[in-house]
Structure formats: structure tokens, C-alpha cells
Amino acid sequence: MSAAVTAIISPIALVLLAGASLTASVLRWRKLLGVMQRSTRSESRLDHPLARVRAFFVYVMAQGRLLRWPLAGVLHAFIFWGFLVLLTAIAQGIVEALWQGFQFQQLPGSGAIAFLQDLFFLVVICGIALALYNRLVINPTRFRGSHRGDAILILAWIGALLICMELNYATRIAEGAPEALGQWRPVASALASIFRPLGAGSEALIVLHGIFFWAHLTLVFGFLVYLGYSKHLHIITSVPNVFFKNERPKGALRTLDIEAVMNAESEADQHFGAGALEHFSWKDTLDLYTCTECGRCQTHCPAYNTGKPLSPKTLITDLRDLAYENLAGGYAATRHDAHVAQDPGATDGGANDGAAMWTSGDHHPATEHDLPGHFQPSWLSPEQVAAAVPNDGLRPLIGGTILEETLWSCTTCGACMDQCPVLIEHVPKIMDMRRHLVLDESRLPRQAESALRNIENVAxxxxxxxxxxxxxxxxxxxxxxxxxxxxxxxxxxxxxxxxxxxxxxxxxxxxxxxxxxxxxxxxxxxxxxxxxxxxxxxxxxxxxxxxxxxxxxxxxxxxxxxxxxxxxxxxxxxxxxxxxxxxxxxxxxxxxxxxxxxKEGRITLDAAKAQEETITYHDSCYLGRWNDIFAPPREILERIPGLKVVEMARSKSEGMCCGAGGGRMWMEEGQPRVNHRRVDEAVDTHATKVATACPFCLAMFDEGISAKQIGGTLAVDDVAVYVARALKDPATD
Ligand code: SF4
Ligand code: SF4
CATH class of the missing domain: 3.40.50 (Rossmann fold)
Structure with a gap:
């Protein structure tokens, strides 16, 4: 094909490719945004603009939250930064397709750009290989319940895209093309040696170059469409999700405008909590789109870790599945389409809209009841789902997607939110659904009801x-x-x-x-x-x-x-x-x-009252994680004569809840109990004493120690009690 013909066909091909991709993407995004627009609860997240810009740089550009986990964090950071650099290669490819005479090598800094593209190709490819190894070989438990097929497909897709990009440069270097800047691309130059035997200017080399060039761009534009259906949507949504993060105090729940609900004219607004997907705010929906399914929230959830029917990850992905299912026409439609997909003989029943890929993955072993081929809410049996789906085919939020037991299992400890690398807010959603159960439906555990009655009657x-x-x-x-x-x-x-x-x-x-x-x-x-x-x-x-x-x-x-x-x-x-x-x-x-x-010397402790004990401090979630008060209790214990302070395996922001928060103090709990697991962690330190800074943590430790009958070797008291025991008697001053 002559250069003149290529010069005409190439821009047309690109416009068609980009046009098809952008049209498909825009249609998908319109639907995704449509779910957000359907929200009946408005929410403003434009306060503290400077803090929001700062959050963008800390959590997005510097990958601040992810760097908490050095290995995974550094790996992800390099992949992320590599992506930013490799965007220049995509831009370069697009300009070259549109303008045949484009001379990349004449751009200022083109050598440095070429070198960075080459370097980050290697870095990102290594990162993808490690990520695939992690998924396929190590498969850590935090991935349990994730959409595994999607994760593997997207890694393979990115890998293929990058390899095509690099082979495009390698074939051009083999051709001796000056714009390939071979001297700045050591990796592509090394790969070029594979193609040199074909001979510079040979038809075969030109054809190969064309294949890699267009394969790269096709995979890029295809990726853009697939993103809208994939958990990798977070590549885009994590940026606004971080920017619109909560800027109110961490420990504050949203104050409900009760009067507005009572006086609402529209029936659709006469609800106190979230009993349907549209009762969440647009930001809640953005959260759903942003989950990367990394499973860090699940790993740290005390409810999940003690076999309760709650995983903060599956809570988010189940809500997202519900949103996608509704986009696709409801449960009945996706169920039918999945049936068609499994049975080629069946007739096509309508648009699936890609929803079948959201079939849940492997779930919590204790309650696993996968139904391959269509949506399966993680904690519900197929019979429960079928019974919950009404005639309109739209699965209900509570009872059809999220179990009531799931909502009551949460201790509101905040570990999930503290861990989430993309700042998803799990607890407010759980609270909104609890508000619906309690205020709209009057459905709550019996013991909790009795605690509420007591608060009402005797304060x-x-x-x-x-x-x-x-x-x-x-x-x-x-x-x-x-x-x-x-x-x-x-x-x-x-x-x-x-x-x-x-x-x-x-x-x-x-x-x-x-x-x-x-x-x-x-x-x-x-x-x-x-x-x-x-x-x-x-x-x-x-x-x-x-x-x-x-x-x-x-x-x-x-x-x-x-x-x-x-x-x-x-x-x-x-x-x-x-x-x-x-x-x-x-x-x-x-x-x-x-x-x-x-510290001010207003109280002094008596060395003669030394308490020769090894002590471990248990962080209260509402003092530590929600209010960042970690140091004072520890510094106090360090000053008490005789005490040797040791840390539990999980402490400070990663400390495990005692199990009493979120009103769980007033509800029954099945075995194993969260507080028993926490007592085990204290025992593992070989401490003889535990210090708490919360009366509910004290009660939970008391119960755990007594249930395990280890009162002879482990005792618990509040930090203040240890201090009071060591106070210098005024008479001895
Ligand atoms: S707040 Fe705690 S108990 Fe509730 S979902 Fe998050 S990690 Fe689990
Ligand atoms: S930590 Fe955040 S991103 Fe990871 S699975 Fe949980 S909600 Fe999703």
C-alpha cells in the first residue's frame, strides 16, 4: 500500500475506531451517571476545596493510602505512575494515525519521553506479572469474594496492550525509522533484534509494524469501553471519589433532617433511611463504582473475621451488582440472559448490557451458595433471592440484596473505611439501611429494641x-x-x-x-x-x-x-x-x-507502688480510629512504674474492635464472639494485664476473660485505674 493511501486510510480508521469506542463508552457512562442522578437524597461535597485538592495529590498522585502496605503499595504506585507516562505513548499513536508526517523526534524532550515510555513499559509489565502471580498463584484470602475473572482479564488486557505498544516501537527501530528514537529505547531496541532478520524496509516488517500499531490502539479503545463494565472502573472513578471525600469529622454520622422527611409532599421522599438503591446519595453510588475489590476492608472486618454474615467488600460489590442489574433491566432480565448464555439453544431475551460478568465470585466459605451464570447476592441463597424478587423483577435492597443480619453484624468500628485505598464510606451506608429498618419498618433485634426503650424511658x-x-x-x-x-x-x-x-x-x-x-x-x-x-x-x-x-x-x-x-x-x-x-x-x-x-507534673506516681506486670493496651475504635487518639493512653502506661508495655499484633489504626460498638453491646452474638478473638490476641502477647480506655471495651474484655476462664493469668482495667493505683499518696510527698 502506498504512503499516500495509508495517509488517507489511517485517519479514517482511527476516527471510526475512536468514534465507536467513545460512542459505546458515552452510552455506558450515561447509564452509570443515570443511576447517580436517580438518587433522591442530595448531598453537597464542595466544602473545604483546598483540603480536597490536597487529598487528590496525597491519595491519587502520591498513592498515600496504598503506600501503607509497602510492597503492594510500591507495586501499585509504579503501575499508576507508569500509566500516566504511557498515556503519552497513546497520544503519540493517535497523532501518528491522524497525521502521517508527524515527527515525534522533533518535539522538545522527545528523547526523555521515549526513555520514560520504555522504562515504564518494563516497570508496568513486571508489575502486571507480579499482580497476575498474586491472583493466580498466591490468591490471598482478601480476594475471596472478588470478581476474579474480571481481574485476570483486565491484567491480561493491559499486558497485551503494552506488549503491542512496545513491539510497535521495536519493529520501527528495526526498520531504522528515526521517529522511533531507538537510542532512547533500550528495551525496544533489544526487541528489535528479533525483527532485524526480516530486513529494513521489507514488506513483512511493514505489515508487522502496522499490526502492532493498530493492535495497540484497538486494545486501548476497547479497554475504554470495557472499563465501564469492569471493576477497573476505579481507574477513572477513584479520582472524583477521593476529591469528594468526607471532610466532616470522621466520627460524625450524617444528621437526618427529620422535619423534612415528616413534611415531605412526595411519597418518594417520605423515608428516613435507605430502603432502596435510590435512597442513597450520588456519592454513595460513586463509592460503589469505585471499589477495586482489593479486600483490605474485609481482611480487617471483625464481623467477617468471626464468621458473621458481613463483609464490607461484598456489601459494596453486592450493592454495585444491584445497580448494574437494574441498569440491565432487573433481576429477571439478567437471570434470563444468563440462562441464555448457558444454554445456546434458548432464545435471546433482551439486552444483558454486560451485567452477566458481575456474577459473584467465590464467597465466604461459611455461607457459600454460588449460582453460576447470573447474579448471586453473596449472603442470600437462591431460594431467598427468588422469594424476594417481586413482579417488577427489581430485586429489593434489604432482604433481596443485603440481609438484615448483615446490617446488624456491623460494630461500626470503622476498620473498613480506614483501610480502603479509595476512601469508600461503608459505615454511613450501613447506618442508612439500619435507619430504614428501625424508623421506616420498625424491624430491629429484640435486645436492641429493649435498649432503645430504656434510653427513651429512663435515659x-x-x-x-x-x-x-x-x-x-x-x-x-x-x-x-x-x-x-x-x-x-x-x-x-x-x-x-x-x-x-x-x-x-x-x-x-x-x-x-x-x-x-x-x-x-x-x-x-x-x-x-x-x-x-x-x-x-x-x-x-x-x-x-x-x-x-x-x-x-x-x-x-x-x-x-x-x-x-x-x-x-x-x-x-x-x-x-x-x-x-x-x-x-x-x-x-x-x-x-x-x-x-x-507531663505537667500535676500528679506524680510512686515508684514504691510499682506494678510489676506486662501490659497491653487495647485501642477503642471510637477513641483511636474515629478520633486519632492513639498516643496518650500508651504514654501514660509507659510512665507507670513497673509496667512493661507490649503491643498486640493488631494495634492503633489497625486495632481490632472489642465487638461492642454500633449498638452491638445490646445485641446477642453468635460464636465465635468478636471479643473472644480480641482476648486471644491479648493472650498472644503474653501480657498479664490489659488496659482499656472505654467502659464497653472493659466489659467485653471482662466477659471474654471470664468465658475463657483465664482470669488467673490475665486481668483488665481502665488506664485510669492503673494510674490511680500508682498515685503518690499526698502524705508521702
Ligand atoms: S465498620 Fe467494622 S464491623 Fe462494620 S463493616 Fe466496617 S470493618 Fe466490618
Ligand atoms: S478496601 Fe475499598 S476498594 Fe478494597 S475491597 Fe474494600 S471497599 Fe473495595
Missing amino acids: NPYGLSQQSRADWAKDLGVSFISDKPDAEYLYWVGCAASFDERARTIAAALSKILQAAGVDFAILGTEEKCTGDPARRIGNEYLFQERAKENVEVLKRHNVRKIIASCPHCFNTFANEYGDFGGDYEVIHHTQLIDRLL
Whole structure:
């Protein structure tokens, strides 16, 4: 073919190829965006623009979250950066197809670009080979439940695309083409030696060059279309997903506009939680499109790790499957198409829209019931799904896609969100579905219902008389705010330390420390009422808001500005959630305050009271992961005479939940229990003592130690109790 004919055909071929690819991609993206637009809940994520730009550079460009895992992180980072460099090769190919006379070598910096393209070809190919080895040979458990076929196909696709790109350069170098810049492409030059025997200018070499050139571009444009159907959609969606990340305090749940729901004119808006896919916000849907199925959230989920029917990964991918299924015409349509795919004799029943590829992969072994060939919600049996699908063929969200048990299994520990490299927000979705169950459907576990009733009736989840709330303080010389209106701090005791015998040791120890340090504090006594945190996490936003408004009023009446909290759940509520109700306070957790008092020398510890023990500290999720308070409790323990501090295998941001959060304290749990697993981790350290900084963690450790009958070798107490034991007696000063 003459150069003139090629010059005419080549741009036409490219325009047709790109046109077909872009048309197919745009049609797919319109559908994907359509799901987001169908959302009936608006959400603005444009606050803190500078923080968002920063997040883009930290989490996208610098791959900040992924670099937490050095090997996988570096591997992914090089693949990502390599992709950016290799985009220049795609651009180069497109320009060459459109403009035959294009002289790449005349561009400024073309040598450096060629060298980087060559270098990153090698880097990305090695990365892909390692990723394939990881998938096919190692296959770590975190990939369990992922769409494995899709992952392998996409790796093979990228590999083929890059090889065609490199062989395109190699054949041109063999031809002696100056624009190939062979001197800057050591890898392509080495490969060129394979083609040199064909002879420069030979027909065979020209044909091969053409094949590799067009194969590269065809694979690129084909990839663009396939992305819209693949889990690798995250290549595109992770950028906006990071940019639109939550910029509110991590520990704050969304405050529901109850009045707006009550007064909504449209029936579609008369719901408190998410009972259908469109009840989630557009950002929730973007989250679904962004999951890479890496499985890091699942690996760290205490519910999943103790065999409960919850994996944060499959929760997200099941929701995404539902979205894709609805795009394809609903469960009935995809079920029929899958049937057609398996049975070539069957007639074609309509557009599948590529949804069949979203057949779930291998699931949690405990509940595996795969139904090959069509959608299979991960935790539901085929019979359950079939029974749940109504006549319209659209599978329901709760009961047809996500089990109620799945939602109740979550401890809201936040490990999933902390681990996710693309900043997906699992907990708010679980909470929205719980809100639907509780407020729209009145369906919740019996024990949780009883805790809510207690909070409503007697202002504490234990159901004990409010009159006994301050009994722990009798004879301890603790003042009430009504008697001491000018106290610098209000000590918010919390329901656990007010009513639970064991947790009362925290309040007593803390009071002793504060008195020793001369801290000016008082308590509310019977005016203190549950913050509403358990109600909010169980899903009763209405009850939470009732409590919040009432407590804020009481605190306003007493002119409270500074609060000490010994319960991380109360701490989180005051610090992060009461602001929405007009309650803005300076809140300090008791471990932060004790740490400060020790550092300022306002309390001293007695070497004569050394506690010769090996101790391990258990991080409370609501203190650590949700509020980034990791150091103070550890620094306190390091200062206590005699104690040798050791860490559990999982600690700080990776610490394992005790199992009590998210209202789980008030629900029954099947075996194995989360707290028993955590006690095992403490035992593994060979520590003789455990320190906690949360009354619920204390209760869970107590139960675990007692159930395992290891009280003779392991004991647990709050950090404050260890400090109080070591306090120097004023008489010995
Ligand atoms: S918050 Fe904790 S328990 Fe809930 S899904 Fe995430 S990791 Fe699992
Ligand atoms: S950590 Fe994030 S990206 Fe990975 S599987 Fe979980 S939700 Fe998906």
C-alpha cells in the first residue's frame, strides 16, 4: 500500500475506531451517571476545596493510602505512575494515525519521553506479572469474594496492550525509522533484534509494524469501553471519589433532617433511611463504582473475621451488582440472559448490557451458595433471592440484596473505611439501611429494641433508675455542677460508668486523679442523660436527636464549655456530633487529660507502688480510629512504674474492635464472639494485664476473660485505674 493511501486510510480508521469506542463508552457512562442522578437524597461535597485538592495529590498522585502496605503499595504506585507516562505513548499513536508526517523526534524532550515510555513499559509489565502471580498463584484470602475473572482479564488486557505498544516501537527501530528514537529505547531496541532478520524496509516488517500499531490502539479503545463494565472502573472513578471525600469529622454520622422527611409532599421522599438503591446519595453510588475489590476492608472486618454474615467488600460489590442489574433491566432480565448464555439453544431475551460478568465470585466459605451464570447476592441463597424478587423483577435492597443480619453484624468500628485505598464510606451506608429498618419498618433485634426503650424511658440503655445515676460518687467528695456552677470542667460520666459496677471503677479512679491534680470539675448527677449514641448507631436517629437536643439544653443552662469524657462514645458524640444541635464544647478524653497532668507534673506516681506486670493496651475504635487518639493512653502506661508495655499484633489504626460498638453491646452474638478473638490476641502477647480506655471495651474484655476462664493469668482495667493505683499518696510527698 502506498504512503499516500495509508495517509488517507489511517485517519479514517482511527476516527471510526475512536468514534465507536467513545460512542459505546458515552452510552455506558450515561447509564452509570443515570443511576447517580436517580438518587433522591442530595448531598453537597464542595466544602473545604483546598483540603480536597490536597487529598487528590496525597491519595491519587502520591498513592498515600496504598503506600501503607509497602510492597503492594510500591507495586501499585509504579503501575499508576507508569500509566500516566504511557498515556503519552497513546497520544503519540493517535497523532501518528491522524497525521502521517508527524515527527515525534522533533518535539522538545522527545528523547526523555521515549526513555520514560520504555522504562515504564518494563516497570508496568513486571508489575502486571507480579499482580497476575498474586491472583493466580498466591490468591490471598482478601480476594475471596472478588470478581476474579474480571481481574485476570483486565491484567491480561493491559499486558497485551503494552506488549503491542512496545513491539510497535521495536519493529520501527528495526526498520531504522528515526521517529522511533531507538537510542532512547533500550528495551525496544533489544526487541528489535528479533525483527532485524526480516530486513529494513521489507514488506513483512511493514505489515508487522502496522499490526502492532493498530493492535495497540484497538486494545486501548476497547479497554475504554470495557472499563465501564469492569471493576477497573476505579481507574477513572477513584479520582472524583477521593476529591469528594468526607471532610466532616470522621466520627460524625450524617444528621437526618427529620422535619423534612415528616413534611415531605412526595411519597418518594417520605423515608428516613435507605430502603432502596435510590435512597442513597450520588456519592454513595460513586463509592460503589469505585471499589477495586482489593479486600483490605474485609481482611480487617471483625464481623467477617468471626464468621458473621458481613463483609464490607461484598456489601459494596453486592450493592454495585444491584445497580448494574437494574441498569440491565432487573433481576429477571439478567437471570434470563444468563440462562441464555448457558444454554445456546434458548432464545435471546433482551439486552444483558454486560451485567452477566458481575456474577459473584467465590464467597465466604461459611455461607457459600454460588449460582453460576447470573447474579448471586453473596449472603442470600437462591431460594431467598427468588422469594424476594417481586413482579417488577427489581430485586429489593434489604432482604433481596443485603440481609438484615448483615446490617446488624456491623460494630461500626470503622476498620473498613480506614483501610480502603479509595476512601469508600461503608459505615454511613450501613447506618442508612439500619435507619430504614428501625424508623421506616420498625424491624430491629429484640435486645436492641429493649435498649432503645430504656434510653427513651429512663435515659440509659441499662434500664436502671435515673435516681441512682450518681450513686458511684457517694463518699468520693465529687461536686455536682448545681453546687459548683463555676467549675472549669464538667465530667460527663456516661451511662456505663454511672450504672455498671465494673465501669464505675473508671469514674472513681478518674475522680481520685482529678482531685489529686487539683482539677476544678463537677458532674451533672441525675441531670445527666444518655448522649443517644447507642440509639443513633442502632438506627434510631429520632431518639438520638431527642436526647441530643435535651442534653445541649441542660449543658447550656449550666454554661458548660469544657467536658471531660471517660467514654469514647460520649467523647465522639460531644466532639463531633452535638455541633449540629448547637452544642460546641472543648472535649477531652480522660486519657488525654491524665497524660497532660502527668507531663505537667500535676500528679506524680510512686515508684514504691510499682506494678510489676506486662501490659497491653487495647485501642477503642471510637477513641483511636474515629478520633486519632492513639498516643496518650500508651504514654501514660509507659510512665507507670513497673509496667512493661507490649503491643498486640493488631494495634492503633489497625486495632481490632472489642465487638461492642454500633449498638452491638445490646445485641446477642453468635460464636465465635468478636471479643473472644480480641482476648486471644491479648493472650498472644503474653501480657498479664490489659488496659482499656472505654467502659464497653472493659466489659467485653471482662466477659471474654471470664468465658475463657483465664482470669488467673490475665486481668483488665481502665488506664485510669492503673494510674490511680500508682498515685503518690499526698502524705508521702
Ligand atoms: S465498620 Fe467494622 S464491623 Fe462494620 S463493616 Fe466496617 S470493618 Fe466490618
Ligand atoms: S478496601 Fe475499598 S476498594 Fe478494597 S475491597 Fe474494600 S471497599 Fe473495595
